[in-house]
Amino acid sequence: MVDILAVNLLTKTFGRLRAVDSLTFEVREGEILGVMGPNGAGKTTLFNLLTGVYKPDEGDIQYQGKDISHESPAKRCRRGIGRTYQIPRPFDKLTVFENLLVGAVHGGGLSEKRARGKVQDILNLIGLMSKTDHFAGSLPLLDRKTLELGRALATQPTLILLDEIAGGLTEKEATKVLGIVRKISEQGITIVWIEHLLMMMAEGADRLLAISEGRWLQCGDPKEVMNSTEVLDGYLGAEEE
Amino acid sequence: MKKAIYNSRWYVLAALVLILGIVPLMGDQYLLFFCMLFFLYLALAQMWNLLAGYSGLISLGQQSFVGMGGYVVAVMSNYYGVYIWLGVLLGGVFSALLGLFMSLFIFRMKGVYFAIGTWIFSEALLIWFSNWEYTKYGMGLFIKPNPNISMTEIYYASLIVGVGSVALVYGILRSKLGLGLMAMRDDEAVSETMGVEVFRSKLYCFLIGAFVTGSTAGILYIFQVFIQPYKAFAIDWTVKLVFIVIIGGIGTLEGPIVGAFVFVLLSQTLAEYFSVSMLILGAIAILVILIAPKGIMGTLQEKLGFEILSPRRK
Numbered sequence: 001m002v003d004i005l006a007v008n009l010l011t012k013t014f015g016r017l018r019a020v021d022s023l024t025f026e027v028r029e030g031e032i033l034g035v036m037g038p039n040g041a042g043k044t045t046l047f048n049l050l051t052g053v054y055k056p057d058e059g060d061i062q063y064q065g066k067d068i069s070h071e072s073p074a075k076r077c078r079r080g081i082g083r084t085y086q087i088p089r090p091f092d093k094l095t096v097f098e099n100l101l102v103g104a105v106h107g108g109g110l111s112e113k114r115a116r117g118k119v120q121d122i123l124n125l126i127g128l129m130s131k132t133d134h135f136a137g138s139l140p141l142l143d144r145k146t147l148e149l150g151r152a153l154a155t156q157p158t159l160i161l162l163d164e165i166a167g168g169l170t171e172k173e174a175t176k177v178l179g180i181v182r183k184i185s186e187q188g189i190t191i192v193w194i195e196h197l198l199m200m201m202a203e204g205a206d207r208l209l210a211i212s213e214g215r216w217l218q219c220g221d222p223k224e225v226m227n228s229t230e231v232l233d234g235y236l237g238a239e240e241e
Numbered sequence: 242m243k244k245a246i247y248n249s250r251w252y253v254l255a256a257l258v259l260i261l262g263i264v265p266l267m268g269d270q271y272l273l274f275f276c277m278l279f280f281l282y283l284a285l286a287q288m289w290n291l292l293a294g295y296s297g298l299i300s301l302g303q304q305s306f307v308g309m310g311g312y313v314v315a316v317m318s319n320y321y322g323v324y325i326w327l328g329v330l331l332g333g334v335f336s337a338l339l340g341l342f343m344s345l346f347i348f349r350m351k352g353v354y355f356a357i358g359t360w361i362f363s364e365a366l367l368i369w370f371s372n373w374e375y376t377k378y379g380m381g382l383f384i385k386p387n388p389n390i391s392m393t394e395i396y397y398a399s400l401i402v403g404v405g406s407v408a409l410v411y412g413i414l415r416s417k418l419g420l421g422l423m424a425m426r427d428d429e430a431v432s433e434t435m436g437v438e439v440f441r442s443k444l445y446c447f448l449i450g451a452f453v454t455g456s457t458a459g460i461l462y463i464f465q466v467f468i469q470p471y472k473a474f475a476i477d478w479t480v481k482l483v484f485i486v487i488i489g490g491i492g493t494l495e496g497p498i499v500g501a502f503v504f505v506l507l508s509q510t511l512a513e514y515f516s517v518s519m520l521i522l523g524a525i526a527i528l529v530i531l532i533a534p535k536g537i538m539g540t541l542q543e544k545l546g547f548e549i550l551s552p553r554r555k
């Protein structure tokens with residue numbers, strides 16, 4: 001399998017805190033790579049580095065063979081890296097439809113006319129057809145989560161980064177979101193997926209990357225990673241602090 | 242009923258523009274003057290609205306472009322005998338070039354620093370022009386239109402920039418650029434990760450604003466006949482535009498229309514009490530901010546639930 005993304009010795013510090021610390025891993029084309037780690041492990045910071053929200057202090061990011069470490073967030077999005085936010089951040093004063101249109105027109109580079117068709121497909125997929133004209137700011141959490149998914153998808157990504165997309169949802173709601181993620185994966189889109197619910201990772205992910213305090217712990221088969229002593233120690237160690 | 246009004250809005254607007262188009266034939270000089278001022282202030286204010294209301298750029302330096310536009314017309318007509326409307330256009334072009342130059346410095350700044358940066362540029366221009374022999378120092382320049390033009394022509398030029406500014410901003414908002422602007426307005430960082438080129442979008446708006454402000458000022462100074470640095474580069478210009486946009490409704494297309502009308506009406510009525518007129522305008526602005534912080538049109542839109550010129554996608 002070909003690597004779509006290769007992260008090499010990536011480091012981000014906030015003052016004295018090494019939020020992401022010499023992290024090296026790769027993402028294979030078409031896979032679902034789960035990312036696990038305790039709170040504060042640096043998972044969201046990693047996504048912010050991958051999407052260009054933060055500049056790395058050290059290391060580099062190769063996407064489809066190109067060094068994108070210093071490209072702007074908009075450029076990376078147009079290259080095909082889409083993302084969701086852990087705490088949904090829809091454009092509150094825009095409608096559901098307009099939220100998706102922004103992704104399709106700007107990130108996806110589609111003409112508004114073509115984007116409209118694309119947006120209809122996505123609305124169907126995420127099940128928000130009946131709420132197209134609702135303001136995003138007025139949506140309940142489940143809808144905000146699915147809108148996050150939809151908006152990322154609208155940017156026509158080849159790689160999508162999901163930050164605790166099922167976090168904070170009831171089991172029934174989470175199942176619905178999982179179904180959408182599975183459909184996205186079936187479209188051939190590569191997924192890097194941060195999630196706290198470990199069972200979900202065990203079933204959903206092809207491989208699992210475990211990090212703690214910004215550092216690489218383990219990467220490989222989900223069940224093996226979860227049961228490895230490094231991960232158990234890493235978890236317990238971090239959780240105790 | 243509401244829908245019927247909404248659906249007929251283009252006809253109503255077209256009729257309105259048509260009526261305004263025949264004002265010169267009515268023979269009422271005061272009405273002509275009034276409408277001309279209205280259109281000019283509308284164009285200037287709509288540009289400030291494009292920056293502050295849609296692009297997140299609070300400029301306190303629109304007077305840089307007012308002065309530049311006016312001086313280009315003056316210099317072109319005085320020294321080179323350039324066809325007057327070409328001079329107006331060049332005023333816009335030079336203003337946009339000035340904006341491009343300014344952007345090299347101020348686009349690194351954010352929020353209040355950006356605002357102060359734009360202001361400092363205007364002050365620098367004021368000092369420059371009042372010490373420049375070429376533009377006759379602080380004494381200023383007369384504008385000698387080539388060929389001689391009538392009030393009617395100035396009026397139609399004003400009508401074009403006034404109506405044009407509304408159409409232009411409407412067009413921008415309906416375009417890809419505008420869609421990005423509205424996303425930026427809600428969450429700039431997120432819009433960037435969704436592919437919106439934030440820096441470029443802001444720069445485009447800043448340059449468009451500079452161009453229209455510069456050309457509008459050119460027309461204004463043809464009417465005033467005389468330009469001096471202390472007036473042309475004064476912050477009073479931007480203060481007036483802020484007043485118009487705030488009371489009309491910032492971030493709405495109709496706000497500057499209503500605001501400009503109210504402003505011209507008030508400033509003409511209060512003209513005899515010149516010394517207190519600014520105080521009264523200020524008091525009105527504060528009152529509007531307290532009672533209806535979204536301005537007249539912003540509040541009406543909220544109450545009635547529809548916009549006449551809506552940039553919304555359906």
Ligand SMILES: Nc1ncnc2c1ncn2[C@@H]1O[C@H](COP(=O)(O)OP(=O)(O)O)[C@@H](O)[C@H]1O
Pocket residue numbers: 014017019037038039040041042043044045046
């Ligand atoms: N912008 C920031 N400034 C300072 N510290 C930050 C910032 N973002 C994250 N951190 C810190 O970096 C560490 C990793 O945070 P984060 O990546 O959000 O963890 P996770 O998503 O794994 O829970 C935390 O200790 C957090 O407090």
Ligand SMILES: [Mg+2]
Pocket residue numbers: 043044045086
């Ligand atoms: Mg996180």
